[in-house]
Amino acid sequence: MKKIGFVKKMFIFFLTATVLSQTTPCFVCAQESEETGSEEIRPSELYARFAVLMDAGTGRVLFSKSGQKPAPMASTTKIMTCILALENTDPAEEVTVSQEASSQPEVRLGMQPGQTFILEDLLYSLMLESHNDTAVSIAEHISGSVGAFQDLMNVKAEEIGCRDTYFITPNGLDAQDENGIHHTTAEDLALIMRYCITESPAKEEFLAITRTESHTFSDCQGTSTYSCTNHNAFLSMMEGALTGKTGFTNNAGYCYVGALESEGRTFIVALLACGWPNNKGYKWSDTRTLMTYAMNNWHYEEITPGQTETAAEEEAVYVTDGYTGGYPSAFPVKIKVTAAGETEKILKKNGEELRMKLALDQSVAAPVHRGDQLGVCTWTLDGTEVASYPLLAEQDVSTRTFAVCMNYVILKYINQND
Incomplete structure (x- = not known):
């Protein structure tokens, strides 16, 4: 008898669950x-x-x-x-x-x-x-x-x-x-x-x-x-x-x-x-x-040139045969870059991720002038480009020539004998 009562209760349980699942409204909240x-x-x-x-x-x-x-x-x-x-x-x-x-x-x-x-x-x-x-x-x-x-x-x-x-x-x-x-x-x-x-x-x-x-x-x-x-x-x-x-x-x-x-x-x-x-x-x-x-x-999320510059600082850009004063070393000159542009407001869905990708020249030949474009930073949302910033040289870098080297040696020699 107990076994029959248990089976009966389980039947009622599954019958109730089935009815509830079939009476759920078609139009529901998101x-x-x-x-x-x-x-x-x-x-x-x-x-x-x-x-x-x-x-x-x-x-x-x-x-x-x-x-x-x-x-x-x-x-x-x-x-x-x-x-x-x-x-x-x-x-x-x-x-x-x-x-x-x-x-x-x-x-x-x-x-x-x-x-x-x-x-x-x-x-x-x-x-x-x-x-x-x-x-x-x-x-x-x-x-x-x-x-x-x-x-x-x-x-x-x-x-x-x-x-x-x-x-x-x-x-x-x-x-x-x-x-x-x-x-x-x-x-x-x-x-x-x-x-x-x-x-x-x-x-x-x-x-x-x-x-x-x-x-x-x-x-x-x-x-x-x-x-x-x-x-x-x-x-x-x-x-x-x-x-x-x-x-x-x-x-x-x-x-x-x-x-x-x-x-x-x-x-x-x-x-x-x-x-x-x-x-x-x-x-x-x-x-x-x-x-x-x-x-x-x-909702809107802001993208700023500053975010791009912070990321770009981790990427080194070297100028070969460059000279910015002082000892004319043969080693490449490392320079900073700046991002040009205004703050952008991007409409994004909760859970979507804005991704940033840097395309930056690792090595360029001298001379480099302040404002020269050395790369670009692209922002994408769900695979679609939504913003981009040109990456520009922040300083001038002249060419390290034989004349520059000789001038440095001569000035050094004169200063030592003064």
């Missing part, structure tokens, strides 16, 4: 790695089919879930439309509405053919409310037609460094032509946002518009008044949120690209195909997950 002490996140923990976390400072991809696979991007397209408008036009210009623009599907401002608007007002309509008719009006104003503006968008994408992006519409509505569908990748979308907030000459204007809570304006005729409200919930969701743009079409699903600044670090999250109705909130969950992951795991 797990800490025992090897590095940093958190890790699994692609399966995100709702988005395609996602990228990027360091805005360098463009380095910190996390990717199918980040280089092409997919429709819906109204996140409008960040490109906006930055091109800011770079190529005067915000005070008047825009006349065409029949083509006014016939765009929802979501739209409701403009009528022949109406005129100040371009700056339309940029708020574009980015806060994501109006499709506004996007077409802006495109036609800048390039004369949507087709010509399409070319402008694709040229700009190539300049930014996008690898697999193809624009057809200025508003992001699903479209296809002989070259393919309107699409991008999560990595390319993050690069475009990086350009808009860090590299574009109009970056400050872009941020000002996309951070505005609401904007009210009238057409130039003064016959109609419009009010726009910012629908980017991320701006009030996390401290340090900078900007962002939502998007949705039947083919694209919910999409989002946003940026956050914290302790001097700026991170970008790009999400494509992040759920379909009724899962509108998935994009906010994924954005919070990735931004929190970034802030907890990546």
